Amino acid sequence: MDFELTPDQQMITDGLQRLLAERYDFEHRKVHLFGAPGWSRDMWSRYAEMGLLGLPFAQSDGGLGCGPVETMIVSEAFGRALALEPYIPTVLLAGGCLRLAGTPAQRSDLVPRIAEGSELLAFAHVERQARYDLADVTTTAQRPTASADWTLNGAKSFVLHADTADKLIVSARVSGRQRDRSGLALFLVDSNAPGVARRAYVMQDGMRAADVTLSNVRVSSDALLGTAGNALPIIERVVDCTIAALCAEAVGAMTRAHELTVEYLKVRKQFGAPIGSFQALQHRAVDMLVMIEQARSLSMYATMMAEEADAKTRAQAISAAKSYVGRAGKLVGEQAIQLHGGIGVTEECAVGHYYRRLTMIDILLGDSAHHLAVVAASAD
Amino acid sequence: MDLRFTADELAFRDEVQQFFRIAVPADIRRKCVLGQRLSKPELQRWTRILFEKGWATPAWDPEWGGTGWSPVQQYIFKEELHMAPAPEPLSFNVNMIGPVLIAFGTDEQKRRFLPSIARLDYWFCQGFSEPGAGSDLASLRTSARLEGDHYMVNGQKLWTSTAHHAEWCFLLVRTDPNAKKQQGITYLLMDMRSPGITVRPIVTIDGHHETNEMFLENVRIPVGNRIGEENKGWDYAKYLLGNERSGIARVGISKMRVRRAKELARNIDAGGRPLSEDRGFRERVALLEIELKALEITQMRLISAAAPAGKPDPKSSILKMKGSELQQAAAQLLLETAGYEAMEFDRDFLRGAHSTPSPHDWALTIAPNHYFARHVSIVGGSNEIQRNILAKTVLGL
């Protein structure tokens, strides 16, 4: 076993942490949060300059050819800073689909632009009725003949950062019934194409999203990613990689919320003493530490398994990590608030923002109960 | 021993249920179901309906508007209110300042304030906590100096919830800086229109403004607005904090949340069948319902053991601790039920500022209310403080 980062990986960590420490403290973040578009375009170009936006893409496509470990490092740093930028949808979700299923033409067109920060993508997959079932898709893609244009119809919800995305990668059913594992396809759709409507909103953690409806949206046959009908395994791989990243983000967020709490225990005085001198609170802070270290281990495990070829083994590992980390994130966030007392439930206090993000991370791509059930169902 | 309600108690419950069925205005009920916050006029409207019925202040001395109900009847009333669901009358008025006035106020103060408090013509807020005085409330520093027929008050209060709605504030101030910290405190009623009061909003984790910081600069409070004796305010405050036993666990709120989660789950698809049929979901509901049943009985046991008024059984800390934890767990169950649906944030909807019926509005308040539920284990004596009390008074440690 080897837990050391390579010198290149260490460089990414150091560079990004320095950048975020300088330019993404709580006050900076507030400016981005309440301004338009709800995140920082300036930071986005800086991420691009550092190479972060091209990280997982093949070098031959214009990326850096890095793997899940680099994604973990970046996600953890974003978690610490509660970064608001559309990294997950552009680079990991839609970017993942492009990376795994895009045609050479699509990749050579889009990857360089994603990497330089000039193209934003969103992944329009989840539908309201689907809950956490990735195969549950009712949006349809039809064409009269094998060479004709496709016509897309349907509704997608909770599409992360779809409000600012230039292009959407949309999943749609070309055959089969609502929850069939086969019959899905992925399409690249211009977000301003006729028939695409977006209802944008802010999420509970301040991130942006939109519901997307597709009414007779026409795309040509070269908008298809991969082969029509076989998209689900791709979607599952992309989702699993993203879950690994979400786990790392949660670990970053938990770590920072815990640091802030420990600092507060040292300075807040009641009954004539720092509240950190009360053993009840010391033990609580230690319990949080233990949970975070367990979560960190599972985040590493998820990272290691993110590109595992055997889908079942991979899914089990990823679900194990997500179920634990999702729950740990909530518990750590709750205790961070509790130990802050009243100030912890205010908008002015950072721990509440960590808690809100950690709560959303638990829900995204399946909550801890869902993933626990997946692990339990596959137990031997 | 018989854990069942008596025939009379069952009849009483029917009567209460029946009343809530007809008396809660539809718009207000809808807001409660959707988890939206009420405006001041809405809470006033509802309080007056209760007042007309004679049920606005059940626990008060019957001479001053109480119903004379037994503790069990009061419990039934609270629970049915939460389950209706109907808004809870303003706690500052009904559970806090009202009983203090009845116990320690002069006849003149009672006549002047109690009817307006019961009808919510006067909205009271609570000016206890300060930046340096949270769990350690007795270390408060806001000062009051007697100058002829009034006190001159200076200092800062924190967490003065609903101060922006309030006509009055019950306030703890330090009148003797040299006495032991519990002994130099005085209890005053402050007219919120007095010059020198500045109220600044604090926005909480749910995006809502309900609480405030309050700055007091040379505020004059007539001596006639003092409760009881000077420097005895801590005794009255302790009476207030220990007074509310029958509804402190708010089991009804948790039950209502669980019931709502179950209803919603019937119409939420989880992999091809209703979430309500999912085994994991059912087990989580069951666990919560078991704990709520236990707490309900624990609560009845504690309130039935006749304790003299103002001297609550120290075990009632169990009710506060467990009650708040279960409220949070029920809020978590609702969140889990809603899943992705809870992710959209709509501050205005939570405020009740607009309620354009949309197919998704059922989920809009679930996450904010779940976030805000964190405060119930912090206020009213945090759960750590409750544990300290139990360790000391019950276990003798």
Ligand SMILES: Cc1cc2nc3c(=O)[nH]c(=O)nc-3n(C[C@H](O)[C@H](O)[C@H](O)COP(=O)(O)OP(=O)(O)OC[C@H]3O[C@@H](n4cnc5c(N)ncnc54)[C@H](O)[C@@H]3O)c2cc1C
């Ligand atoms: C939303 C909201 C509304 C409120 N409304 C009002 C209001 O209207 N009027 C009013 O007067 N007050 C109000 N409060 C204040 C509330 O009563 C205080 O927040 C509470 O007393 C805790 O004080 P604190 O926030 O200063 O936390 P602190 O006392 O600083 O506590 C911080 C942490 O230390 C722990 N702790 C403290 N002492 C000990 C100890 N001895 N042993 C172990 N652990 C300890 C606490 O449990 C907590 O976890 C409100 C608070 C909130 C959050």
